[in-house]
Amino acid sequence: MKERLVELKTEALEKVAQAEDAKALQDVKVQYLGKKGPITEVLRGMGKLPKEERPVIGQMANDVREEISTAIDEKQTKMEEAALEKQLQEETIDVTLPGRPAQTGGPHLLTSLIEEIEDLFIGMGFEIAEGPEVEADYYNFEALNLPKGHPARDMQDSFYITEEILMRTHTSPVQARTMEQHKGKGPVKVICPGKVYRRDTDDATHSHQFTQIEGLLVDKHVRMSDLKGVLNAFAKQMFGEEREIRLRPSFFPFTEPSVEMDISCKMCGGEGCSVCKGTGWIEILGAGMVHPNVLEMAGYDPNEYTGFAFGMGPERIAMLKYGIDDIRHFYTNDVRFLNQFHKA
């Protein structure tokens, strides 16, 4: 019986040592120390022993039981410590690592550019005027010398909501509305930024939605030279002091005479290159003296008042200024593109 106990002890301690997880350890505990375990069995069989041997074997069985139990407890503590150590190591925080910068948003390139242009004209005494994007045909076309059936309407074919209401095709209706509010009295000196809509098929240079900034100045004795002076100041501040401007005759229904303004090419300095298509000049905007009919419809006496107006596309200006080759970049909202222009 003594031998059997020694054998059980050796066996059990070996299994405790081999146990690799809490489950295995628990199994050893149940197997050797449980009510149906071999030690209990030994104790049951003591009745067959001579009387004087019973206490010795009983003592020995208890010692073996105690020893196995202690071994199991120790092993369990060790396992818990190891698990904790492992967890601590895995969750170590290196406090010397630099932090990850928080992602901060910023204004869209077009918003920044429009604000830059606004600031520039505010500096020249202009005010900002805004108007509805869903506009009456009257303000979008008729008040701007584009009566129904006028062929120039086709160039701006738009999204009509009803016969008389449409998504505005330019920001010019804001000019018509502003003049009307002034009830025939000058001066009017505004710039009108905003979104406009046309039924264009999207490609590298066209978008069904884009932005415009128009300017209007109406007062007594406004001359073409005033227009040239304002445009020259704008071009130099926007594109650099060394830029020259050039006015070419053009046609718009709401101005007479009408011009296109070019600036000297920044890339080649006027020599001719691929950006300016060999001409040395790049077209920037359209402008002109406000048509007497437009003044009259807005309630001004064209014999007393004159004015000039101009309109430009911020997308085109941004594309020239930053060398962007596709207008769709502005609207697909790919942060990899937008982040390049995000001033920290």
Ligand SMILES: [Zn+2]
């Ligand atoms: Zn050039």
